[in-house]
Amino acid sequence: MYEFLILNALVNGIIIGVLYSLIGCSLNVLYGVLRVVNFAHGEFIIVGSFFGYVLFTTLGIHPLLSVPIAAIVFFVVGYGLYYVLLPRLAQADDPETSSFLMMYGVSLMLGAGMLMIFEADTRTLDFRFSPMSIHIGTLYISTARLVALGVNLVVVGLLTWFLYFTLYGKAFRAVIMNREAVQIIGINIHRISAAAFGLAAGLAGITGVMISLVFPAFSPFSGPDYTLIGFIVIVLGGLGHPIGAIVGGVIFGLTEQLSIVFLPQAMAPIVGFSILILVVFLHPRGLFGKKLLR
Amino acid sequence: MPISAASEDQVAIIRNRIWYGLLFVLTVWLALVPVIGGNLPFYFYLMLWITMASAFNIISGFTGYMPFGYVAFYGIGAFTTAILTKKLGVSVYFSIPVAGLAGVILSLLFAKTLKLSGIYFAIVSLALSIILRLVITNMPEEITGGSFGISLGSRAEPVKSFYFMLVTLLAALSTAAWLARSRLGKALKAIRDDSEAAAVMGINVPRARLLAWMIAAFFPAICGGIEAWYTNIVDTETAFDILITAKTIIYSIAGGLGTVTGPIVGTVIMVVLDDLIWQQFPLLNLFLLGLVIVLLIQFMPRGIVGTMMRVWPVLRRYIL
Numbered sequence: 001m002y003e004f005l006i007l008n009a010l011v012n013g014i015i016i017g018v019l020y021s022l023i024g025c026s027l028n029v030l031y032g033v034l035r036v037v038n039f040a041h042g043e044f045i046i047v048g049s050f051f052g053y054v055l056f057t058t059l060g061i062h063p064l065l066s067v068p069i070a071a072i073v074f075f076v077v078g079y080g081l082y083y084v085l086l087p088r089l090a091q092a093d094d095p096e097t098s099s100f101l102m103m104y105g106v107s108l109m110l111g112a113g114m115l116m117i118f119e120a121d122t123r124t125l126d127f128r129f130s131p132m133s134i135h136i137g138t139l140y141i142s143t144a145r146l147v148a149l150g151v152n153l154v155v156v157g158l159l160t161w162f163l164y165f166t167l168y169g170k171a172f173r174a175v176i177m178n179r180e181a182v183q184i185i186g187i188n189i190h191r192i193s194a195a196a197f198g199l200a201a202g203l204a205g206i207t208g209v210m211i212s213l214v215f216p217a218f219s220p221f222s223g224p225d226y227t228l229i230g231f232i233v234i235v236l237g238g239l240g241h242p243i244g245a246i247v248g249g250v251i252f253g254l255t256e257q258l259s260i261v262f263l264p265q266a267m268a269p270i271v272g273f274s275i276l277i278l279v280v281f282l283h284p285r286g287l288f289g290k291k292l293l294r
Numbered sequence: 295m296p297i298s299a300a301s302e303d304q305v306a307i308i309r310n311r312i313w314y315g316l317l318f319v320l321t322v323w324l325a326l327v328p329v330i331g332g333n334l335p336f337y338f339y340l341m342l343w344i345t346m347a348s349a350f351n352i353i354s355g356f357t358g359y360m361p362f363g364y365v366a367f368y369g370i371g372a373f374t375t376a377i378l379t380k381k382l383g384v385s386v387y388f389s390i391p392v393a394g395l396a397g398v399i400l401s402l403l404f405a406k407t408l409k410l411s412g413i414y415f416a417i418v419s420l421a422l423s424i425i426l427r428l429v430i431t432n433m434p435e436e437i438t439g440g441s442f443g444i445s446l447g448s449r450a451e452p453v454k455s456f457y458f459m460l461v462t463l464l465a466a467l468s469t470a471a472w473l474a475r476s477r478l479g480k481a482l483k484a485i486r487d488d489s490e491a492a493a494v495m496g497i498n499v500p501r502a503r504l505l506a507w508m509i510a511a512f513f514p515a516i517c518g519g520i521e522a523w524y525t526n527i528v529d530t531e532t533a534f535d536i537l538i539t540a541k542t543i544i545y546s547i548a549g550g551l552g553t554v555t556g557p558i559v560g561t562v563i564m565v566v567l568d569d570l571i572w573q574q575f576p577l578l579n580l581f582l583l584g585l586v587i588v589l590l591i592q593f594m595p596r597g598i599v600g601t602m603m604r605v606w607p608v609l610r611r612y613i614l
Contacts, residue, residue: 037413085588092595096412097360101547102591104540108584116581224536228424231417239413270428273421280410280418 002261004138009257015145017253018152019207019214023226024233024245025159026203032176032240033196036086036099040107042227044201047110048074048208049218053123063127063209067151070205078201082194107223114220122219125212144213155206156246163242172196176240232276305611313471313614316555317464324460328453338452338524340565341459342517345466346538347546347557349513352470354543355551356479357506358486359408362416363423364514364542366404367397369533371515373430376444376528377437386451390458390519397515400426401508408503420536427534443529446522455524462520466513470554473509474614482506483552514542544587550597554614559599 023045030038038044051070055061061069085102092098129143163169175182175192183189211218211226233252237244252272259271327337346368354360371393378389407418473479481502484492493499522528541564549560564586571582594601603609 085592088592092591094412098591098595100360100413100416101543102588105584105587105591108540108587109581110584112578112581112584116578228420232421235414235417264432266428266432270425273425276421277418280414281406 005261006258008139009261010254011139011141012145013254013257014250015141015149015253016214016257017250018149018156018246019210019249020229020233020253021156021246021249022152022203022207022210023230024237024249025156025242026200026207027230028234028237028240028242028245029172029196029203030200031234032242033172034086034099034193035096035179036103037096038200039100039103039227040110040223041103041200041204041230042223042225043107043110043114044074044204045208045211045226046114046218046220046223048205049125049212049222050114050118050123050208051205052209052212053125056125056127063125063213064147064151067206067209070209071202074205075198075202077198079194079198081201082197083190086193086197087190107227111220111223118220120219120221122217123212124217127213148210148213151206152210155203159203159242160246168195229272232272235276236279309612309614312612313554316558317467320558321460321464324463325457328456334452334456336565336569338456338459340562341456341463342521343541343545343565344558344561345459345463345513345517346542347549347561348466348470348554349510350542351546351551351554351557352473352482353506353510355546355553355556356473356482356486357503359503359507360412360416360543361419362536362539362543363419363421365534365536365538366419366423366426367400367511367514368518368538369423369427369430369530370396370400371518372522372528372533373444373518374515375519375522376446379523380444380446381437386523390516390523393519394512394516397511397513397518398508400515401511405504405507408500408507423534423536423539427530430534431530443527443531443533446526446528452524455520458523459517459520462513462516467554467558469509469513470557471614473506474554478502478505486552544583544590546597547595548586548590548597550600550603553597553599553603556597556599560597563598 023041027038027041030036030041048070051073052063052066055066055069056063085106086099089095089098089102127144129147131143133140133142134146161169163173171182171187171192172195174185174187175189175196179189182192229252233248234240234245235248236252237246237248252275255275256268256272259268263271324337324341326332328334346364350361350364371390374393374396375386375389378384378392379386384392404419404422407415407422410418473482481492481497484495484497485499485503489499518533522533545561545564546557547560548564549558550556567586568579568583572579575582590597596604599613603613
């Protein structure tokens with residue numbers, strides 16, 4: 001009996017893990033390039049979910065089609081949002097903590113805003129793929145989840161290609177390595193930061209649509225859960241390292257799903273957090289990152 | 295800007311007078327509230343938030359750490375009080391100080407996290423507080439009441455707990471004021487600014503910040519206990535609510551981290567604002583709170599008192 005559950009957990013763990021990786025990647029882009037710890041990332045994602053939901057319920061747009069739409073819209077909004085929120089922070093005493101707190105304020109605003117517009121009910125994206133689930137061996141896997149897995153892998157692949165095989169991606173990685181040096185070379189730090197913010201926002205939007213496919217429901221209150229997951233993933237993978245987030249996400253997803261098999265549902269998050277704390281103390285770099293002890 | 299020719303002693307005298315004057319006004323005003331039938335809940339929670347903000351300031355403004363799981367101390371205090379009072383029948387006057395002790399013990403358990411730098415510390419602190427909440431929620435119902443929480447029966451005493459809170463407030467403010475002038479306080483500020491340089495100067499960095507951490511954990515635990523006494527109910531959702539940490543952080547930043555009067559000023563203004571907003575726009579409350587945070591960080595990152603001190607540096611000598 002247990003083998004079936006474990007097999008199920010493994011498959012779902014990978015699917016959910018890749019989704020978590022996507023969260024981690026977008027959060028990492030923000031942290032790496034901007035040194036901004038985005039406490040509102042979960043809310044960005046849920047706004048993406050609502051975006052897909054609204055597109056589907058009012059215009060009947062297929063969720064897969066709302067992925068590129070969300071990506072573009074969120075990129076543009078993110079690009080502008082950078083200029084509104086962040087340039088002034090660079091002059092603060094402690095830009096990292098200040099941005100941390102400011103994004104918390106943004107998360108409150110977004111959460112409250114969604115609450116006011118959409119009310120507190122949880123929503124479901126009522127799109128049915130046909131067939132509903134795919135039968136492999138003894139397992140039934142929801143088609144929506146497999147589709148989400150596919151899309152996520154494509155997005156992660158595109159992101160990796162962008163970062164490691166294009167000139168713009170190289171500029172991003174340069175900023176991640178050394179912000180000051182990049183300005184000396186002559187790259188316009190504001191424009192690349194705004195682009196990074198837009199990219200992260202776009203990824204969050206895509207993630208949001210995917211979440212509505214993978215998880216049964218979402219509500220304006222779901223944001224902080226995903227923010228926390230994002231942090232765990234990037235700490236696991238190493239702050240600022242895009243590939244690390246992918247590995248960290250899969251590991252965390254697998255651990256979460258497997259622990260649900262063995263532990264009561266309410267205790268399962270403890271495993272994730274404990275991993276976070278263990279990694280921070282025993283191997284602060286995470287899997288790929290740089291040392292960060294005081 | 296010409297600095298006044300007053301000598302150091304005269305400055306110290308004036309500074310003390312201002313501080314004690316402020317304390318006196320505060321005490322008299324608050325002590326009279328139950329007597330003249332003022333808005334008890336408003337002032338009770340005002341005192342609670344000022345205490346929380348002041349204690350938080352000790353670990354963040356003075357020492358440079360931002361524990362995003364600060365509510366853990368508040369929650370453990372609330373639950374310790376509830377368990378001792380309800381399940382073991384201990385008098386509240388005993389269980390609340392013990393709750394404070396529980397907070398200190400918890401801080402010792404978490405002491406290892408002080409090695410972490412800024413963001414890591416904040417996130418781990420948050421994770422630990424959530425773990426604590428989950429552990430307490432999942433403990434057997436006979437001990438911690440599961441997800442229903444514990445009710446203290448009919449032991450709620452609004453007026454007595456009000457005065458207890460007032461005493462706690464004064465203790466917290468006095469501690470912060472003492473810290474600002476003491477060697478330990480200066481050591482903490484040195485650690486905040488550059489811990490390696492502080493160590494080179496001979497400051498025992500781990501010991502100093504551990505002391506600050508313990509002090510900063512004591513007061514929220516007491517606050518949790520007194521609030522349990524005041525409202526009669528303790529449950530994991532409200533006792534470990536992340537909004538408690540958030541409000542504490544915002545109120546102390548609004549006033550100005552690193553100053554003693556900052557948390558007082560910040561809390562008073564923000565609580566009054568919050569109350570007004572709540573009365574007029576109940577739905578917009580959270581949204582406006584977020585907006586205030588964003589505007590505050592953008593335009594007044596040093597808080598009200600902090601910004602004032604920047605504009606008129608002479609104030610630094612006179613305001614604690």
